[in-house]
Amino acid sequence: MSNGDFDPTKPIYLMSYPKIVLLYPTFIASIICGFIALFLEDAANPTQSTLALSFMAILGVNLVVLAFDFPRTTSLTLFFCIVAFVFGFILLMRQFPDLLPAVSSFFNSLKPHANSTFYFLFAGVLGIIYLCVFFTVRMDYWEIRSNELLHHHGFLSNLERYSAPNLRISKEIDDIFEYLLMRSGRLIIHPSSEPRAFVLDNVPFIDGKEARITKMLSALQVTVRQEGPPSPPTNPKL
Structure with missing residues (x-):
């Protein structure tokens, strides 16, 4: 907004939101995964396991963001380095199973499955929480x-x-x-x-x-x- 467009008589509203709203990437991912799982249909499809692992990865990263504070850019860089290392290690074990047989067999045994109902229920629960947050923050706000x-x-x-x-x-x-x-x-x-x-x-x-x-x-x-x-x-x- 430019200085010419600014109206000093127009009130400014300030609302403080709970941290649960930061889970919206997982909310979006659950809806996308739900539609993908709905079209896959076959539970034995290997894509189902990849889809479930991807969803769990997004949820895990999102929960870390929710649980801890990252006040500086250095902590943000460290976080991304750790995430990249973990995912790189998992991919390495999948591509070269003979490198560390015990670890590779463990990662290869991870084949989670979730149907579209699970993803849509997860999104529905978060959606209801977001609706409650939407109304509650409007009962406690500041006006300047x-x-x-x-x-x-x-x-x-x-x-x-x-x-x-x-x-x-x-x-x-x-x-x-x-x-x-x-x-x-x-x-x-x-x-x-x-x-x-x-x-x-x-x-x-x-x-x-x-x-x-x-x-x-x-x-x-x-x-x-x-x-x-x-x-x-x-x-x-x-």
């Missing part, structure tokens, strides 16, 4: 206006108001994978009238939200400075 900060929470939409002038915000990208998957991060709000700060984790599209908030607060600062304090009355001449 040009002159005040509002906190909506509760089933009946309880409201707390804070003054927007001198409001400070801080952005933190504490997990590289969260940022890559949803462009999300942590937003810390410091109202001037409150001794404590409010921390919002996993806010999607955090860069755009921070830029809009900064422009809104800058416009508010300019307005306050232009108005200025009232001038003292002059003494009439006697």
